[in-house]
Amino acid sequence: MNKRFSFLATIFILLLGVFNSVAQDRETDFNFNWKFSLVEDTKKPSKLPLDDENWRDIRLPHDWSIEAQFDEKLEGATGYLPGGVGLYQKHFATPTSTKNKSIYVLFDGVYNNATFWLNGKLLGENPYGYSPTYFDLTKHLKTDGSKNVLTVHVDHSRYVDSRWYSGSGIYRNVKLITVDKLHIPIWGTFVTTPEITSEKAAVNIQVQVANQNRGAASFDLKTKIVDNNGNVVAEITENQKVKGRKEGVFNQKLEVKNPKIWHIAKPNMYTAITTISKKGKIVDSYTTPFGIRSIKHDKEQGFFLNGESVFVKGVCIHHDGGLVGAAVPKGVWRRRLQNLRDAGVNAIRTSHNPFSQEFYDLCDEMGFLVQAEIFDEFDNPKDKRENLNEKHDDYFSRGYTEHFQKWGKSDLTRSILRDRNHPSIFEWSIGNEIEWTYKDYKHVSGLWDEGAPNYWNRIPNISAKEMQKRYQELPDRKYKLAETSKRLAGWVKDLDTSRPVTANLIIPVASLASGYAQNLDIVGFSYQINQYNWSKKYYPELHFTGNENAGAWQEWNSIIEDPMIYSMYMWTGIDYLGEANKQWPQKGWDGDILDFAGFKKAGFDHFKSIWVNKPNLAIGTYKIEDTSIIDSLSGQVNLTKKQLNWNNSQAQKSWNYKKGEMIMVEIPTNLHKVELFLNGKTLGFRSLSQSPDRILRWAVPFQEGVLTAKGGFDGQEQEVILKTTTKPVTIKLSVDKTVLTADGYDVAHVIAQLIDKDGNKITSNNEAKISFSIDGNIRVLGIDNGSKFSVQDYSAKSVITNNGKALLLLQSLKEKGKVTVKFTGQGLKGDSISITVE
Structure with missing residues (x-):
């Protein structure tokens, strides 16, 4: 009897463990086994699903624009690469019985004007290519065992709708989310750490619980906090109740003793594991990575992280990764961020839109501060070929302004809900250089008056009172920047009051006169550093700092000399595709620290000498x-x-x-x-x-x-x-990783370096065409030399070196084995390396 009881108890424990494991496995990777086709017609399909037998087999993330050829007939604003219209489909079995379950699909980013269907049933749309979105699939899923078909129509025919290279397609991760009818919704937690000492930290977690059942549900809501070593350092369990077809919001307060602080020098992370249990069984489990840290912005003394005064040594970057376009593997970002860190960079401004969740995860892990920016346009359009008010009224350059009135609040809300638990994010920026787009706005400043000197970095020759008078005398207009910014700042505060709201102001003195700047917690200047003292004199109650800078010594010196100004974001940290109107064959913007291939430039050494002690x-x-x-x-x-x-x-x-x-x-x-x-x-x-x-x-x-x-x-x-080097005679290969994980994500950067007869690295003037071959199963993401003037296809099998070197980027497949990479060139001694995928 005892043996039988013991056996049954063991089986029960095993089954309970399996059940709990399944209950906690909310997320499924949904990136593999997709079909894709480019089409000519912008019209959305009417008969769905589509016959995709002859479509390409692809995996996500995917950017179809980067696969194309550079074309001088296209627009430099977006890197001389095309947009177009793409169709995606994925066939999949319903993952589990839909009884008592809800199943969602979560897209981290689709560029852009995307429409989604499941089995021919419309799920919804999302015009903004930079915001995440998700849909409930449950009622449209098949229950007869046949395959479901998820269809995504992406209309990027207006391919010059950003002022930089945006990419095209499902260019960020996709996940399938399976939950009980009683569950924590996607982005349903919010962790703050309002009180921190060396002995203890207060951790508050706001938990949203959705009850999709008809009847009320009673349950145990438990949160335990786990450190990086897997130790449970705090936990709380509370019995709660939510009415049927309703949602509840619950606040749990915990205390972590002897907390390990998140800091740029040592970015310690914790995980909050929140579970919903009924009768002892876990029905849902939600994990929230977070950091324990405090931030303070002082208008007289600058910025403090965990009570320590910190200079923000920042760079602005765009979201492309060079030869991979906008579909950037995590390993590519890791290498680039590490190179920036080696130059002394400790902060990133995400110019000028939300980045991927993976990017913020890396910033958490690596210890970067992030100013998370959301929009480049509000009410009125920018000219995509010039960073000014709209001058080119054509179909191809119609951008987000077309959608802002309807979608602005939703896009901002979804982005902040996804990202507000990242300790790296310490400021929300609602917009970038918006002033250009509001008629007559710049003339408020007096800097454009007849006979006035060039506006750039000039001290105004009229008073703040005169500016305010000029603003009040402007003719009535449909949209007023001060009113729009007040709404945006309010939307942010409704979601998060733990971080300040900022924006990047290109005509800050006019923005002060209009009231725009007064809606911000931090007034960010775009370059106009000579206007700091003038602004402080007339508006002493406000806090001013730099949100975009040229990277010049004068700008860094302004931080050293004035404790109010704590930040400098150099434009830009990395070369990026686009914003190169009429500059063919220059395909992008020339940054200072890293080039298109992530190689170090002259600015790397300069900033390292200033920023690294x-x-x-x-x-x-x-x-x-x-x-x-x-x-x-x-x-x-x-x-x-x-x-x-x-x-x-x-x-x-x-x-x-x-x-x-x-x-x-x-x-x-x-x-x-x-x-x-x-x-x-x-x-x-x-x-x-x-x-x-x-x-x-x-x-x-x-x-x-x-x-x-x-x-x-x-x-x-x-x-x-x-x-002084002579002509190259040898190719020398190096690689950052010789062992890759067979997960379909891990990447290796292979660098081919030309060497002369004396063993010196070729650094200029003696370039050569080199070709590669591969033996083994691995995915080639592309090849590049890092030059802003190189417009060869990234999918080519050969490349002409730049500064004596080139980059080949490889990604693992879900297959184990040995891979040999070989480079050769006419008149050159070749080289090879081996990579193990395991």
Whole structure:
């Protein structure tokens, strides 16, 4: 009897474990086994599902625009790549009995004007390509065992509807969500940490519970907090009740002792696991990653993270990942973010739209602060080819303004609900440089008056009172920016009061006069740093800082000198596709720190010397076109104050020029004094006291050989060199990962580097065409050389190097095995590497 009881008890425990495991498995990866077709007609299909037998087999995320050829006849605003109309279908079995279950599909991003059907039944639509959306599939699912068909129609025929490359298609992750009729809805929790000391932290979790049953439901609502080591550090259980066909919101308060704080230097994370149980059985389980951290913005003293004053060393970036377009694997973002971190970057501004959930997850994990931006347009359209009011009234450039009045609140709400538990996000930005789009708005400032100097970074020559008078005298108009911004800021506050609301103001003095700026907690300036003091004088109650900057020393110096200004977001941290109108073959915007392939640029060394508190010495060169800046006696480079303040270096790590050409040698450093040598002969010292922008400069007539810079710090000497290289003879391969997980997501970056006969890396002037071949099962995502002028297909099998190198990006399949990658080139000794997929 005892043995039989013990056996039955064991079976019961196993079955209960299986049940609980199933109950907790809410999310299913829905990225694989899709069908895709490009079509000519923008008209939505009427007879569904569609015959997709001859469509392409694809997996998500997917961006069809990046698969196309660059075409000069297209628009530089979006990178000379096309849009179009695409159709997606997925055939799938109903995953479980729909009895007592609800099943949703969650799209993290579809660009754009997307319409969704299941088995021919309309689910809904989502015009904004940057916001997440989800739909309830339950009532349309098949119960007879036959396959369901999910159809998505994506209309990106208006392919110039952003001012940058947007991508096209289902370019972010898709998940299937299966829950009990009594469950926590998607994005149904909100965690805050209102009180934090070294001994304890108060953790409040707001939990939404939906009861889709007819009758009322009583249940146990339990939340336990788990640290990174899997230890339960706090828990609470409460009995709750929700009426039938209703939702309830419950607030649970917990306390974590000796909390591990989330900080940019050590981004500790916790997980809140919230379960709903009935009669001891778990019917739903919801996990919420979060961090314990405090933020404070002070209009006199700047920004504080966990009580510590922090300078926000930020960059603006767009959402594309170079050769992968807008469908960016997590591993690509990880490499790029790590390279930015190595340059001292600690903050990201998501310009100018919500990014993917995966991106914010990485920022949480890696310790980046994020200013999460939501819109680039409100009531009135921007010109997509010029960042001004609309001038080109054509079909192709109709953008989000067409949808803002109807969809603005919904898009903002869904984005914030998804993202408000990320500790990395410390500010919400409602918009970017919106002022251009409101008629006569700029003239309020007086900066465009006849005879006035150029508006750029100028101090106004009229008073704040005169500006306010001018604003009141504007003719009546349909939309007023102050009114729209008040609504937007209110929508944010309805969802989250734990973070401030900001925006990026391109004409901040006019925005102050209009009342727009007063609707913001933080007034973010776009470049106009000389207007800080004027604004503080007339509006002392407001907090001003930088939300977009050129990356110049003058801007960083404004932070050092004024404690109110705590942030600088350099435009841009990474080269991005688009915003290159009439600049063919330049396909995108030229940033400072990383190029299109994620390779480091001259700006990497400059920002590292400013932002990283470790000894740094680097060297770069370029040809001097204007020799009048050279002192003929001393060889000193005499740049004007303006040139020093606004210099953005284009130096290359090269010592290959024509004999006698006058070359600028730039050495970004934080060492106090550096000596330069050419072929062992000293060219003298330069010091930081002579170089207020932290770049030491020499004018040097070119001679072949070795350029050496030496500097000391704390008794230790550092040295960097550049060598004249000869033609390439060898290809040398390297890879960031030699072992990939066979999950269909993991990526490897293979770098092909040209080497000359002396073993030196080719860095310029001696490029070569190289080709690759692969033996084994792996997905090739593309090849690129990082150049802004390269308009070759990313799907090509060969590439011409840029600065002596190129990038091949590979992604694992769900197959294990060995993969060999080989690169060859005419007249070059090839190289190969092996990757294991396991």
